[in-house]
Amino acid sequence: MTRPLLPHPVLSLVLAATWLLVANTVTIGHLLLAAVLGLTIPWITWRFWPDRPRLARPGRIPAYIGRVLADIVVANFEVARQVLGPVSSLQPTFVEVPVDLTDDFALTVFASTVSLTPGTVSADVSDDRCWLLVHALHADDPAAVAEQVKARYEAPLKEIFGC
Template sequence: MKTLRRLLPQPVMSLLIFGLWLILAEAPGRGQVLIALALAIGLPPATRAFWPDPPRLRAPGAGLRLLAVVLADIVVANIEVARRVAGPVARLRPAFLEVPLAIADPFVATILGSIVSLTPGTVSVEIDRGRGVLLVHALHVEDPAAAVARIKARYEAPLKEVFGC
């Protein structure tokens, strides 16, 4: 088991690299499978120095619920953004939001920023660890306080539960 762990220190990352390479390959043949395997085995150890130590997963069930919420929000946000962009541009109310972070772990804060950026119509601009704030640009905001509360309730609170921080 230790040999397998040394060969694949990040098995999920290796699986993702392997799968993505084959998906992106024009014609996944034997050669592409070998390249995907070499990358899947070689890249995680080669990039280990650049990865922070992730916090331990404390509540996998909460993680699955969060994933479902994020995926649903992505679908709904795509429809909403398409509707807003197709309408009169003058009706858009773009805004920068400062989301106060209750998460001290930089890895988990980065996950939060990534989730916000994945949702169409919003993008994380900066994580200010000194002030403990996530700066978000939103395409359309009618109530900034409600938008901040939504990010905290839908994404930050579940992340705190998932990682126990």
Template sequence: MRSRMLPNPPLTLALAVLWLMLNNTLSVGHLLLGLVLGWVIPLLVKEFLIDVPKVRRPLKLCLFCLKVFYDIVVANLHVAKLVLGPRGRLQPAFVEVPMAIEHSFVLAVLTSIISLTPGTVSAALRPDHKVLLIHALDAPDIEALVAEVKSRYEAPLLEIFECSRM
């Protein structure tokens, strides 16, 4: 019964605190209104909320975030060099990457990382979630790109999260 009446307690608390911060007050009226909004909003959107898997290795997640940030900086420099250089050097390509990830949230994280990294964008995901289509600005070696995505991003995400098919 508790889960039906209070579907997401952390979200309820976060929305109430956000309401108090936006109003810059700790009055009883705003506290009550924040709690009511924090209770009603999750009830209204509970069908749209995605299940986030448990993080198995929090330290590895922190290191992974640093690696992704580093990759974004390096990719920015690489794309700047490609764009400012001769146009004939670019070898754009669509690449199909087979996916071992089955959880919707973790797939969304992977596609976001790929799209955030300059020079690549997640273009499509097959309905069965087994193949991700990526567009790369410069992909001279397609097999190397597939291996890099799988080893650099997919494998660590599988280690970090407890994922099963959702």
């Protein structure tokens, strides 16, 4: 199998844009470095990407990102309130969330999203990929936490990835 010249064009653009944002300046040198990074990193890591993710509804990605960002902001305030309150009121627990996603990349995005949201961390994925073990900082009702995670994050990912 031959290595394509531009194996992941979207990743190349994201890497170049990220470099320019991190550099916080747009000069010829930074533009060239952004282009080099955007072209070489995907080209070098090409073999680590066995299957390209298949997007069934890419138009839903902005809404998903917006939801996750809004949830991160809200969860930050909620976690701050919980942590600054009495420790005895916290009910940390592990929650087993059943997973219906069939695409490995979608499952990775799902687990990462759960970990990005303050107050929850993805701890493990079962060997058969049917369960995601999530640690919740506070959960009065673990079943409700599992349903909320599925409804807010897994359901949109099933639409986006068509799985």
